[in-house]
Amino acid sequence: MSAANGPTGHVVVVGGGISGLAAAHRLLAGGARVTVLEASARVGGKLYAGELAGVPVDLGAESMLARRPEAVDLARAVGLGDRLRPPATATASLWTRGGLRPMPKGHVMGVPGDLAPLAASGVISEEGLARIAEEARLPRAELTEDVALGGFVAERLGREVVDRLVEPLLGGVYAGDVYRTSMRAAVPTLFDATRAHGSLTEGARALAARSAAAQAGPVFTGIDGGIGRLPLAVADAVRAAGGEIRTGEPVRLLRPAATPGGSREDGAARWTVVTERGEALEADAVVLAAPAPVAARLLAADSPAASAELAGVAYASMALITMAFRRADAAGLPQGSGFLVPPVDGHTIKAATFSSRKWGWLGEADPELFVLRTSIGRFEDEADLSRDDDDLVRISLADLGRATGLAARPVATRVDRWQGGLPQYPVGHLDRVTRIRAEVAKLPGLRVCGAVYDGVGIPACVASARAAADELLESMAATLARGAGRGE
Template structure:
């Protein structure tokens, strides 16, 4: 049984790992020059850091499970600190407790983040008619109707923006916050729904970390999976674009940019939605049309290294979020050397942090030169955290069209795509465009797609054709 996996990000790597483990012969093709996608490590002032994703949701098993499966179990690390803040109304304010993706269960601890009028509006939720949440709706619209727009602007938007770089008034409740969507359909008020989600979370093991990192950065996960696949005999190629797919009498044929044609029993597409749409246009035009409509946001990460001796005081906590309504350039900051012990130990004389820039509809700063982005980040950091020192090194990493937008109706769109593809044996899709943008969600999507593909494929291998 031969399967071609298209796309060498974490979803493609995870899919290939599941397929190889089941005995399939796998060819993994990545169009760029490196595997890993948005899992990428680099160096700032000699310290290895993540330049893309920097943590794994540990309360889902798939991401940490893959890390353990490829020998990184001993490298898993919880954050050294978990306290975060919101930079709003001119000050860093502790992240309010008792909230689910920014939706509060109480007005307590929100003073300073919300105005008195904003605080008063939260209580209105209990006075409104019972919730009537349908198949889907925008997170921002529901929260604004029940608790007022300030909650959206100052709490929900910064948290959703940190994940999707999107617009809270467009983002799907069902796809982005599925547990809250389920609870909202079962309760009369949004406050009650949030409390129900919190009770569910409270039932987890005491002290269980929400997130995990890897010593040396989560980007090391990609390299470990590549090494494991290579040792198991998978064929891995970078710099090879797949330009077309067609069904054959025995399975599928993939046309490659270098002129080759590869035959396989099955194909698993683990590429962004626009790329999947192009490859599916001939054989699955309806699915291609749905995927072509998925919008993507761009962002940049500015990683900075300071000498600790130059800092009047060290930033505390894991970092902070920034509401778009406050008009700052950066949307978040992560204090890498404070959050991850391994990063602090890599060079005790340095303090490394990173800021992120770019939101859907506000991507102008991404066209700035690197030096301009660094200056803007330093200016915001100076105002927020009192950082006035000059960094000893800076690295700017741009992720253009990197984050799929889960607009209202996204879940139904994904179901339609999978319904269209169900009629094409030996073809599945996986990745951030479907069931979640985090590492754990992408690994879960890939493993499910690979398992489904294995159930539909014949036992005998297809011969490789070259033209």
């Protein structure tokens, strides 16, 4: 829908993360007037561009899927097309069994389709490899309903592959417990392939072969200067198109306007959005692009069922420890982009990224510095997050030393804590989302979007936002058409 023939109603977007900004961008392109209300002092949410030792760094998410188009298309639309850059290296390792071992190829989120590279990596023991091979003699896998990924993979292939491969890989995405994570929600392609082939390994092999055949370009991409530049560029585009963005503006109350049925006589839904400062904004429609606890609070009065479902969404917290070293001091680090850490090995960090090696623009920003970062914290394993920043740096350095031999001290450090940063997708999550959306649909002129609903990755968030925006644009256009038909 173009601005030339689109609706002219006012839409308030609650939440200025990438989902809310993407929704605002789409709504403006469709002709709506838009106000974005963000509770924090900045836009971007978990996409956060910062600086350490004078070089730009990502302090939140650092990459996005390149083979899914939504986020890449948005980046191009806001003028970042020429700044998209794939990783300089994407070769990662696993810190397990006392050393760094190459990440085996031919797997789908840790589920192996080919045992040869897995055996060569040394990640899985001989007994573990034999257990995986036994799946060929098991009865056909009948997936008639959602299951926990960890439990299902352990049942078919043994716990070792779960604990040393699936857990660290999935943990890097959700910071969650793979033994509770929904297979259908977290890895839907593997769920479908396993159901079609009746075998996990056959399903993974088919997916890996399909991916190899369709491979065109990198799996992930970043942005020169950091992925955190994306929400800033989207925000600039929103303002340039006439949209208003207010930061430091939490929303206290959301209610239908005080008219019969909460609607105007022309049938358009009408909402009042009340800020913490007491300002009341009138809106023809509202997009809730806020985390589940905020959405639950705002929907409590008008959609108690949706509110209760949202209140049941759990979140994981984590910390990112970013450190800058003199490049000469980091020269002995192993090759590759970094490593993942299986929780079963008992270490504190769950991953380390050699940022200056992974992203070429970092090295160009300061050739004398080497930036890396670690992450700490998993769902219901967050005790270490109560430590102070110096302790988290010390713990990270100790684990890095054990894993890589790094003994140097950083010249600068920074700790960023993401409290309640990642929604969890347990078994039944997709059914929960369906119920939430069914209840929200009963409230004309209201839609929800974000990481809670359709995936935690950036493309999934953008897709969720676009769907919400398009539904509201269509609804407002239909309302205008009805009014025009009545000669209003």
